[in-house]
Amino acid sequence: MQNGYASYTCCHCDGSITFPVNGYSMDRIQLPLCRTCQSWYYNLRFKPTPYTKKIYLDLKRRGFRVVIEHFDGHKSVDIVAKDAMVHIEVDGSQHNINGELAIRDLWRTYYSYIDGYFTLRIPNSAVYNDLEQTSRAVSKILEENRKRTRDINKTNLYGIQRRLLMALVRMF
Numbered sequence: 001m002q003n004g005y006a007s008y009t010c011c012h013c014d015g016s017i018t019f020p021v022n023g024y025s026m027d028r029i030q031l032p033l034c035r036t037c038q039s040w041y042y043n044l045r046f047k048p049t050p051y052t053k054k055i056y057l058d059l060k061r062r063g064f065r066v067v068i069e070h071f072d073g074h075k076s077v078d079i080v081a082k083d084a085m086v087h088i089e090v091d092g093s094q095h096n097i098n099g100e101l102a103i104r105d106l107w108r109t110y111y112s113y114i115d116g117y118f119t120l121r122i123p124n125s126a127v128y129n130d131l132e133q134t135s136r137a138v139s140k141i142l143e144e145n146r147k148r149t150r151d152i153n154k155t156n157l158y159g160i161q162r163r164l165l166m167a168l169v170r171m172f
């Protein structure tokens with residue numbers, strides 16, 4: 001703040017960034033990223049689509065702890081809401097038209113489920129048509145699943161059982 005610039009926040013690491021860095025990053029990447037996270041972004045094999053970026057930033061604005069282009073060791077997920085245990089995939093029409101891709105998506109959904117994550121698929125068209133409505137509906141789902149996840153972890157050992165099951169599934 002000493003240099004007179006308002007402070008902005010990097011959406012990826014929550015570090016503070018200056019006005020010019022924010023402007024540069026918004027112009028080129030459409031995400032407010034610090035220099036380090038800009039390098040991370042440029043090195044990504046698959047870049048998030050404009051639709052993914054839009055809904056991600058809107059969920060951030062709503063206070064959700066979400067991560068964009070998260071690599072979980074097996075696959076890259078468009079957006080992960082860790083405390084809600086939800087994977088969000090923002091899909092183009094090819095996911096409906098291309099049968100092979102659709103089946104691959106089903107298996108991804110299955111493996112995420114084994115890991116305890118619910119997969120929410122959002123068509124690009126929803127984001128394009130009405131970001132506000134889309135984001136509100138997604139927020140409701142995240143809130144509900146966050147509550148449910150908390151209840152489950154509080155009341156029984158399901159979390160531990162799930163992790164054991166996951167480890168077993170990965171072994172075979």
Ligand SMILES: [Zn+2]
Nearest residue numbers: 010013034037
């Ligand atoms: Zn950063």
